[in-house]
Amino acid sequence: xxxxxxxxxxxxxxxxxxxxxxxxxxxxxxxxxxxxxxxxxxxxxxxxxxxxxxxxxxxxxxxxxxxxxxxxxxxxxxxxxxxxxxxxxxxxxxxxxxxxxxxxxxxxxxxxxxxxxxxxxxxxxxxxxxxxxxxxxxxxxxxxxxxxxxxxxxxxxxxxxxxxxxxxxxxxxxxxxxxxxxxxxxxxxxxxxxxxxxxxxxxxxxxxxxxxxxxxxxxxxxxxxxxxxxxxxxxxxxxxxxxxxxxxxxxxxxxxxxxxxxxxxxxxxxxxxxxxxxxxxxxxxxxxxxxxxxxxxxxxxxxxxxxxxxxxxxxxxxx
Amino acid sequence: xxxxxxxxxxxxxxxxxxxxxxxxxxxxxxxxxxxxxxxxxxxxxxxxxxxxxxxxxxxxxxxxxxxxxxxxxxxxxxxxxxxxxxxxxxxxxxxxxxxxxxxxxxxxxxxxxxxxxxxxxxxxxxxxxxxxxxxxxxxxxxxxxxxxxxxxxxxxxxxxxxxxxxxxxxxxxxxxxxxxxxxxxxxxxxxxxxxxxxxxxxxxxxxxxxxxxxxxxxxxxxxxxxxxxxxxxxxxxxxxxxxxxxxxxxxxxxxxxxxxxxxxxxxxxxxxxxxxxxxxxxxxxxxxxxxxxxxxxxxxxxxxxxxxxxxx
Numbered sequence: 001x002x003x004x005x006x007x008x009x010x011x012x013x014x015x016x017x018x019x020x021x022x023x024x025x026x027x028x029x030x031x032x033x034x035x036x037x038x039x040x041x042x043x044x045x046x047x048x049x050x051x052x053x054x055x056x057x058x059x060x061x062x063x064x065x066x067x068x069x070x071x072x073x074x075x076x077x078x079x080x081x082x083x084x085x086x087x088x089x090x091x092x093x094x095x096x097x098x099x100x101x102x103x104x105x106x107x108x109x110x111x112x113x114x115x116x117x118x119x120x121x122x123x124x125x126x127x128x129x130x131x132x133x134x135x136x137x138x139x140x141x142x143x144x145x146x147x148x149x150x151x152x153x154x155x156x157x158x159x160x161x162x163x164x165x166x167x168x169x170x171x172x173x174x175x176x177x178x179x180x181x182x183x184x185x186x187x188x189x190x191x192x193x194x195x196x197x198x199x200x201x202x203x204x205x206x207x208x209x210x211x212x213x214x215x216x217x218x219x220x221x222x223x224x225x226x227x228x229x230x231x232x233x234x235x236x237x238x239x240x241x242x243x244x245x246x247x248x249x250x251x252x253x254x255x256x257x258x259x260x261x262x263x264x265x266x267x268x269x270x271x272x273x274x275x276x277x278x279x280x281x282x283x284x285x286x287x288x289x290x291x292x293x294x295x296x297x298x299x300x301x302x303x304x305x306x307x308x309x310x311x312x313x314x315x316x317x318x319x
Numbered sequence: 320x321x322x323x324x325x326x327x328x329x330x331x332x333x334x335x336x337x338x339x340x341x342x343x344x345x346x347x348x349x350x351x352x353x354x355x356x357x358x359x360x361x362x363x364x365x366x367x368x369x370x371x372x373x374x375x376x377x378x379x380x381x382x383x384x385x386x387x388x389x390x391x392x393x394x395x396x397x398x399x400x401x402x403x404x405x406x407x408x409x410x411x412x413x414x415x416x417x418x419x420x421x422x423x424x425x426x427x428x429x430x431x432x433x434x435x436x437x438x439x440x441x442x443x444x445x446x447x448x449x450x451x452x453x454x455x456x457x458x459x460x461x462x463x464x465x466x467x468x469x470x471x472x473x474x475x476x477x478x479x480x481x482x483x484x485x486x487x488x489x490x491x492x493x494x495x496x497x498x499x500x501x502x503x504x505x506x507x508x509x510x511x512x513x514x515x516x517x518x519x520x521x522x523x524x525x526x527x528x529x530x531x532x533x534x535x536x537x538x539x540x541x542x543x544x545x546x547x548x549x550x551x552x553x554x555x556x557x558x559x560x561x562x563x564x565x566x567x568x569x570x571x572x573x574x575x576x577x578x579x580x581x582x583x584x585x586x587x588x589x590x591x592x593x594x595x596x597x598x599x600x601x602x603x604x605x606x607x608x609x610x611x612x613x614x615x616x617x618x619x620x621x622x623x624x625x626x627x628x629x630x631x
Contacts, residue, residue, distance in 0.1 A: 081617045085620050106602065107599075275439075
C-alpha cells in the first residue's frame with residue numbers, strides 16, 4: 001500500500017534540491033546570461049564526491065563543503081576557454097562536459113562504482129528511534145535549511161553592487177568593460193559560484209537518495225532545471241524556486257496521471273514530451289517567465305543616470 | 320624523460336608492430352565519412368541561422384528509425400526505404416525550421432532561447448521515437464560479409480558509406496561553388512544583411528539548407544544504425560563529435576568541416592590506440608572529441624578555415 005503522504009513529502013524534498021539547482025542556474029543565466037547546459041555535470045560531481053566521502057564516514061559538513069569546492073573548481077576550469085567567446089560556445093562545451101563526466105564515472109569502477117554506481121550512503125543526520133516518516137521530515141528540514149541559505153546568498157548577491165555588475169554584463173558586456181569592470185573575471189567567479197551551489201545540491205541529493213548511479217544524471221536533468229528557471233522567471237530568485245516547485249509538481253502529476261488514468265504511454269516518455277512542449281511554448285509566448293524581474297528603486301535611479309552616459313559611451317565606441 | 324622515450328621505442332614488446340596501422344587508417348576513413356555526413360548540415364545551419372541546433376542529433380536518429388520502419392516493418396526494398404528515410408528526415412528538418420526556429424527568430428528570441436528550444440525539440444523527437452519504437456535495441460538483421468584488402472578488413476556497408484560520402488562531398492562542392500544557390504548560401508552565411516540587401520531570398524536559402532542538412536544527417540544515421548544497432552541515443556552519441564568538428568572546421572564552412580571530420584576521426588582512432596596502450600577503457604574515445612573541442616576554443620576559436628585563404 002503506497003503512502004500518499006510519503007509521496008508528497010518525497011516530492012517536497014526533491015523540489016528543495018532542484019530549487020537549489022534552479023537558484024544556481026538563475027545566478028548564471030538569469031543574472032549573467034551564461035548558458036550552462038551542463039548543470040547535471042556539476043550536480044553529478046557533487047553527488048559522487050559526497051557519496052565517496054560519506055562512505056568513508058566523514059561528517060556531512062565536511063563532504064558538503066568538499067563537494068561544492070570540487071564542483072566549483074571544475075566549473076571554473078572548464079568554463080575558462082569558452083567564457084571569452086559567445087554564449088553558444090559555452091553551451092556546447094558544457095553539454096560536452098556533461099557527457100565526458102558521465103563517461104569518467106561509468107568507467108572508473110575503483111572510484112565511482114562504474115555502471116552500478118555507489119550505494120549504502122548514510123544519511124547526513126542520523127537520529128535513533130525515528131519512524132520512516134520522521135526521518136523524511138528531518139531530511140526535508142536539512143534540505144530546506146540549505147535551500148534558504150542559498151536563497152539568501154543569491155538574493156544578497158543580486159541586490160549588491162556585484163549583482164548590478166552582473167546585470168550590466170548581461171545587458172551589455174561592452175558597457176561593463178567601459179566602466180573598468182573585468183568582465184571575464186566576473187563571469188568566471190559567477191560560474192564557479194553557480195557550480196559550487198550545484199555541487200552542494202548534489203551532496204544533498206546523494207545522502208537523501210542513499211545511492212548514486214550514472215543513469216540518474218542524464219541530460220534531461222539539465223533540461224528540467226532550465227525549464228524551472230525559464231518558467232519561473234529569469235533574474236528572479238523567488239521565480240526560480242517557484243519554477244522548481246511547479247516543474248517537480250508537473251513531473252509528479254504526470255506520473256500519477258499515467259497510473260490513474262492508464263494512458264498507454266510510458267511515464268518517462270510522457271513526462272519528457274510534455275516538459276519539452278511546455279518549454280517550447282514558454283519560450284515562444286512568454287520568454288520572461290511567470291514572475292518578471294523586479295527593478296528596485298535604486299536600479300531605476302541608476303538607470304535614469306546611466307542612460308545618457310551609456311549613449312555617450314556607445315557613440316564613442318562606434319566612432 | 321629520455322629514458323621513458325627509450326623504453327617506449329626500444330622495449331622488447333614492440334607495441335607498434337602489433338597494431339595494424341592500415342586498419343587504423345581505414346577505420347579513420349570510415350568514421351571520417353560518417354562524421355562528414357552527420358556534421359555538414361549542423362555546420363551549414365549553424366552558420367546560416369547563427370545558433371547551434373542541438374536537435375540535429377535527433378535528425379540522425381530519426382533517419383535511422385524511419386529506415387528501420389520502411390525496411391524491417393513495412394518490408395520495402397532496401398534502397399527505396401533508405402531514400403524514403405532520407406526524405407522524411409529532410410522533411411523533419413524543414414518542418415522544425417518553418418514551425419519553430421523561423422517564427423522564434425522573427426519574434427526576436429535570444430541566442431539562449433533558441434538553444435533551449437532546440438534542446439526541447441530534440442527531446443521531443445527522441446522520446447516520441449522511443450514511445451513509438453520502444454526504448455530497446457533494434458537491429459536491421461543484416462549480415463555483412465567481410466572483405467579483405469591486404470591486411471585491412473572491411474564490409475560492403477562501410478565501402479558504400481565511403482563512396483556515398485565522397486559523392487556527397489563532390490556534389491556539395493559543385494552546389495556551393497558552381498551554382499547560384501550555393502553562392503547565395505555562402506553569401507548569407509558570410510553576411511546576412513549584405514546578402515538580403517543584394518536581393519537574396521533568405522527564407523528560401525535557409526529552408527533549402529535546413530532540408531539538405533537534415534537529409535544528410537538522416538543518411539548518416541542509416542549507416543550508423545546498419546553498422547551496429549539502432550538505439551534512441553544513436554544521434555546523441557555522435558553530437559559531441561559533430562560539435563567538435565563544427566568548431567574545429569569553422570562554423571558554416573564546408574571545407575573546414577570536410578577537413579575536420581577526417582582530423583577528428585584520425586585523432587580518435589589514434590586515441591583509442593593510445594588508450595589501449597595505457598590500459599584505459601576504449602569508451603574514452605569521445606573524450607578525444609572533447610579535448611579537440613576545448614583546444615580549438617583555446618587556440619583558434621574561429622576554426623580551421625581562417626588559416627586557409629578564402630576564395631571569393
